[in-house]
Amino acid sequence: xxxxxxxxxxxxxxxxxxxxxxxxxxxxxxxxxxxxxxxxxxxxxxxxxxxxxxxxxxxxxxxxxxxxxxxxxxxxxxxxxxxxxxxxxxxxxxxxxxxxxxxxxxxxxxxxxxxxxxxxxxxxxxxxxxxxxxxxxxxxxxxxxxxxxxxxxxxxxxxxxxxxxxxxxxxxxxxxxxxxxxxxxxxxxxxxxxxxxxxxxxxxxxxxxxxxxxxxxxxxxxxxxxxxxxxxxxxxxxxxxxxxxxx
Amino acid sequence: xxxxxxxxxxxxxxxxxxxxxxxxxxxxxxxxxxxxxxxxxxxxxxxxxxxxxxxxxxxxxxxxxxxxxxxxxxxxxxxxxxxxxxxxxxxxxxxxxxxxxxxxxxxxxxxxxxxxxxxxxxxxxxxxxxxxxxxxxxxxxxxxxxxxxxxxxxxxxxxxxxxxxxxxxxxxxxxxxxxxxxxxxxxxxxxxxxxxxxxxxxxxxxxxxxxxxxxxxxxxxxxxxxxxxxxxxxxxxxxxxxxxxxxxxxxxxxxxxxxxxxxxxxxxxxxxxxxxxxxxxxxxxxxxxxxxxxxxxxx
Numbered sequence: 418x419x420x421x422x423x424x425x426x427x428x429x430x431x432x433x434x435x436x437x438x439x440x441x442x443x444x445x446x447x448x449x450x451x452x453x454x455x456x457x458x459x460x461x462x463x464x465x466x467x468x469x470x471x472x473x474x475x476x477x478x479x480x481x482x483x484x485x486x487x488x489x490x491x492x493x494x495x496x497x498x499x500x501x502x503x504x505x506x507x508x509x510x511x512x513x514x515x516x517x518x519x520x521x522x523x524x525x526x527x528x529x530x531x532x533x534x535x536x537x538x539x540x541x542x543x544x545x546x547x548x549x550x551x552x553x554x555x556x557x558x559x560x561x562x563x564x565x566x567x568x569x570x571x572x573x574x575x576x577x578x579x580x581x582x583x584x585x586x587x588x589x590x591x592x593x594x595x596x597x598x599x600x601x602x603x604x605x606x607x608x609x610x611x612x613x614x615x616x617x618x619x620x621x622x623x624x625x626x627x628x629x630x631x632x633x634x635x636x637x638x639x640x641x642x643x644x645x646x647x648x649x650x651x652x653x654x655x656x657x658x659x660x661x662x663x664x
Numbered sequence: 665x666x667x668x669x670x671x672x673x674x675x676x677x678x679x680x681x682x683x684x685x686x687x688x689x690x691x692x693x694x695x696x697x698x699x700x701x702x703x704x705x706x707x708x709x710x711x712x713x714x715x716x717x718x719x720x721x722x723x724x725x726x727x728x729x730x731x732x733x734x735x736x737x738x739x740x741x742x743x744x745x746x747x748x749x750x751x752x753x754x755x756x757x758x759x760x761x762x763x764x765x766x767x768x769x770x771x772x773x774x775x776x777x778x779x780x781x782x783x784x785x786x787x788x789x790x791x792x793x794x795x796x797x798x799x800x801x802x803x804x805x806x807x808x809x810x811x812x813x814x815x816x817x818x819x820x821x822x823x824x825x826x827x828x829x830x831x832x833x834x835x836x837x838x839x840x841x842x843x844x845x846x847x848x849x850x851x852x853x854x855x856x857x858x859x860x861x862x863x864x865x866x867x868x869x870x871x872x873x874x875x876x877x878x879x880x881x882x883x884x885x886x887x888x889x890x891x892x893x894x895x896x897x898x899x900x901x902x903x904x905x906x907x908x909x910x911x912x913x914x915x916x917x918x919x920x921x922x923x924x925x926x927x928x929x930x931x932x933x934x935x936x937x938x939x940x941x942x943x944x945x946x947x948x949x950x951x952x953x954x955x956x957x958x959x960x961x962x963x
Contacts, residue, residue: 455758528719
């Protein structure tokens with residue numbers, strides 16, 4: 418079942434009829450966006466409400482079965498509704514048109530709007546087209562935005578080249594967020610990442626500051642299919658390895 | 665007692681201020697869009713500033729357990745720049761629909777030029793369109809005349825007094841503002857504008873109805889703790905806790921709730937009920953100091 422249909426089924430259990438009807442209408446109209454789409458995206462929490470999503474085990478399994486990697490434990494109903502709206506729009510527009518819409522919504526977005534965009538990335542038809550946006554998002558100092566891309570989100574593991582992925586992992590530790598929240602970390606672990614983690618550990622010990630316990634996960638040997646090149650900062654190698662992993 | 669500072673330019677303040685404000689019991693702030701001390705020269709500067717008020721600054725406040733909302737507008741000073749003013753008015757609708765925007769402001773007069781009049785009027789219309797209340801800045805020079813002209817324009821446009829907060833009041837302006845049915849803000853400053861003792865006198869004279877106080881702390885010499893300090897002075901002067909609570913909490917809540925966006929629930933706001941252990945060292949604001957751990961009950 419396509420994700421969009423799954424989202425609507427999940428939301429139908431949680432939204433008031435008026436909110437659900439509003440969302441379905443906007444999703445139908447999403448193929449002809451302009452300022453109207455911006456308004457719908459922005460207005461959405463007022464129209465559908467905002468409560469923790471709280472998926473049941475059955476719903477979680479259905480999503481996993483459909484190919485979802487990660488977790489929606491931090492999502493609210495408006496997050497899923499926004500993701501549904503974006504996914505609809507992506508399917509109804511040419512790639513370039515949707516790409517520029519996404520960038521505009523992100524630029525103008527407040528923190529929650531940006532979080533939802535980042536959470537939508539794994540569900541979009543041509544995910545690799547949004548790599549620039551995702552990597553840019555990792556630069557943020559607004560922690561919930563960083564969490565939305567780095568934690569419980571399968572997009573970085575699938576799309577980020579090694580240097581960007583490594584920096585994201587390091588920043589996760591820097592921010593005191595739990596490293597196991599990074600999806601498919603083991604598969605993307607490399608010698609270079611382990612080196613960065615060791616240096617970070619040394620830096621902390623030299624400063625007599627605490628070292629996060631979950632750094633152990635990064636100091637282990639790289640997982641199967643991981644890049645074993647000594648210097649993984651070479652972009653060509655990184656891309657080649659990414660291709661290798663996709664096959 | 666918890667405090668609400670309904671007019672404070674947190675963009676200009678350090679985390680020391682946030683820390684002190686949190687310790688003093690300030691739990692909610694409203695940051696109006698204003699000028700930065702020197703004129704902006706492109707519409708993009710305004711747009712990025714608006715974005716920072718709804719984004720970064722909101723998050724920065726949340727890390728200290730403080731709820732942050734903002735007002736957006738083309739401020740009176742920069743309304744005088746013909747190169748930019750129209751562009752900024754065109755940009756505003758992109759942001760007036762955002763969750764964290766609780767009023768159009770600061771609008772009003774600075775030098776009382778025709779341009780300021782024009783954009784004041786246009787933004788009253790924008791506020792009506794977006795169903796938002798307005799925050800009106802009164803000029804610091806020729807204030808009495810500026811306030812009269814502001815009240816006249818509001819009447820002319822038909823903007824409801826009950827959805828108008830006229831700010832930076834003094835002994836000269838307060839009575840006309842209250843008589844007009846508007847809400848009245850007062851900026852308590854160390855050396856200029858209003859001070860604690862005069863504020864106490866005004867409250868004794870007029871009572872607490874529709875009275876708000878703020879620090880308007882900004883890039884100049886100002887004090888982000890003026891709301892709790894003024895409350896303390898009021899208590900010392902024998903004003904009742906009920907009246908003080910009305911001024912420092914209930915009135916700002918009542919006024920800005922008219923936006924439909926003043927969400928004071930504790931759910932789902934990063935940092936509220938903040939446990940900074942989750943965000944130690946390397947965190948965007950903490951730099952190695954001891955984390956503050958405070959749950960929603962203030963323990």
